[in-house]
Amino acid sequence: MAEAEPLPVLWTPPSVLADLKARAAAAYPFECCGLLVGCPMAPGDEGPKVSRMVPTANHAANPRRAFEVDPAAHIALLRTLRAQAKEGRQPVEQVIGHYHSHPDAPAVPSARDQAQAMEPGLIWLIVAASLSGAGEIRAWRAIRDGDGAIGFQPMNLIFL
Numbered sequence: 001m002a003e004a005e006p007l008p009v010l011w012t013p014p015s016v017l018a019d020l021k022a023r024a025a026a027a028y029p030f031e032c033c034g035l036l037v038g039c040p041m042a043p044g045d046e047g048p049k050v051s052r053m054v055p056t057a058n059h060a061a062n063p064r065r066a067f068e069v070d071p072a073a074h075i076a077l078l079r080t081l082r083a084q085a086k087e088g089r090q091p092v093e094q095v096i097g098h099y100h101s102h103p104d105a106p107a108v109p110s111a112r113d114q115a116q117a118m119e120p121g122l123i124w125l126i127v128a129a130s131l132s133g134a135g136e137i138r139a140w141r142a143i144r145d146g147d148g149a150i151g152f153q154p155m156n157l158i159f160l
């Protein structure tokens with residue numbers, strides 16, 4: 001029997017996860033969303049690292065059941081990060097993924113998430129939320145499967 005490969009690791013500061021839970025609870029019954037900034041995995045690295053999250057408005061037509069990161073906020077963030085890189089600021093930060101909440105649903109990618117996933121390598125943080133507050137947070141990485149479709153690989157969330 002082949003040994004199961006260990007899950008890829010995502011390093012995250014506890015403060016980011018606490019902030020994510022607070023935002024998911026505050027947005028309930030709507031989905032909150034935003035972008036994850038950090039360092040992608042370099043060769044020989046232990047895994048990508050989240051340094052911070054950047055909340056954005058949810059532009060989905062039905063924000064109870066879907067999310068859409070505000071595209072203007074996304075572009076503004078990319079410009080800021082590019083300017084930082086030009087200044088030579090270290091560490092070089094990139095948008096490595098995004099987060100959103102699942103009101104009254106588990107922290108696993110939905111069929112809609114599956115349909116929305118376009119970019120392999122992008123990290124998806126999903127937090128469950130209910131009337132009583134935020135629940136489980138799980139990390140996923142979009143990967144291209146053998147058929148060329150995009151799927152989600154679970155990641156192991158580890159505190160920095």
Ligand SMILES: [Zn+2]
Pocket residue numbers: 100101102109110113126
């Ligand atoms: Zn979702």
